[in-house]
Amino acid sequence: MLKPILALLLGTPLAAATAAPAAxxxxxxxxxxxxxxxxxxxxxxxxxxxxxxxxxxxxxxxxxxxxxxxxxxxxxxxxxxxxxxxxxxxxxxxxxxxxxxxxxxxxxxxxxxxxxxxVSAAFGAYRDAKARHRSGEQSLEGAKAFLQTYAAILRDAxxxxxxxxxxxxxxxxxxxxxxxxxxxxxxxxxxxxxPFQAWDERIEAEAVTAYSGIPACDLMLDAQLKFAERYDPDSPLQRGTTLQDIVAEKVRSLGPNLAEAYCRGTHDRNRAVWEGPISQEDIDQVRAE
Structure with missing residues (x-):
């Protein structure tokens, strides 16, 4: 009863007083x-x-x-x-x-x-922690040490x-x-x-011959070159730097961020083909990329 009375006293229509919020x-x-x-x-x-x-x-x-x-x-x-x-x-x-x-x-x-x-300054500590893990030296204390280092870098970054x-x-x-x-x-x-996934890519890409400067693209390019060398050595893509030039043009035309997404998607899509048993259909698929 009080709400309608207040609305009348204030000269405000009841509908307006209870209206739903606007977008x-x-x-x-x-x-x-x-x-x-x-x-x-x-x-x-x-x-x-x-x-x-x-x-x-x-x-x-x-x-x-x-x-x-x-x-x-x-x-x-x-x-x-x-x-x-x-x-x-x-x-x-x-x-x-x-x-x-x-x-x-x-x-x-x-x-x-x-x-x-x-947090880019934490990459060195992350790479060291991954190296210790691969060598079998990683421990719970080592993992905790990295997390403490990461937190300290985050605080002062x-x-x-x-x-x-x-x-x-x-x-x-x-x-x-x-x-x-x-x-x-x-x-x-x-x-x-x-950015641990991106750092893993960066660490993995350090072991290949970099061409594009973008880890995801370098990994894709390395996988394509090894695939072609093994299964399709007569492909025109193997002549000179043709395949490298194609990737470099992709990077230039798409820009770093889109090129990274393109290369990662291509690499993930063809990973099973590049690393597993091969068929002519697989070869044709990779050529079409």
Missing amino acids: LSLEDSFDAHARVITQNDEKAKATLRNSLRTADASDIADIVDELYAFENLAAGFEEPAASIISARRKTIHCLADRIEKSNSSERGIVDYHCTLPD PDTRYEARAEFSRVGDNGPWASIDMGLLGLKLLKQLM
Whole structure:
């Protein structure tokens, strides 16, 4: 009874007093996504959830609880390393640099950057730990020692800048802004903070003759050359530096990031062929790449 009376006294229609939250603007949608992903900001979570609930498919709001990237970042670390990591992750943030809407206002693009610690200085310690593991010298104490070194480097690391682009689209007519790219941002930031897969590639690529300067491409090229030398020595690709030139052109045309993804995908797709039993169909498939 009190709520209708207050609405009348204030001269505010009851419908307006109880109206559902409106969908966020594109700029505010990006900001809310970024604060949830990097900081698990409760206010941003509530705001973003309410915005997404304005869509016809209201269950889209469930993605908000899956966005935070760093919940388990300190898992496996003992004190004081765990506290060091928890403290430094609070400094990570993302800001929009350019926002553009389509003429129909149904699609938008946000160019942005994230500021996060540069952990590249930990690569040497990681390589040493991997070498000890391969030689059979690795122990639980050795693994703990690396984690402590990594935490110390993370604590004192200078900031680095991660630049990306996110495409947004409206969910329904004049509905909220949603983005698949933002849903993947947390994983990408984790790979920047814990680039162990990329470091494994780099270590593996050190044993091959580098050509492109991109570990994933060097590994792909090395596998292709060995495959061709063994099974298809008369291929035109084996003449001079033809195969190397093709990879180098890919790198130039795609740029480092896309070239890395292309090379890794090609390598993974053909790994079984290059390393296992071979058939004419396999040879034709690799030639077609």
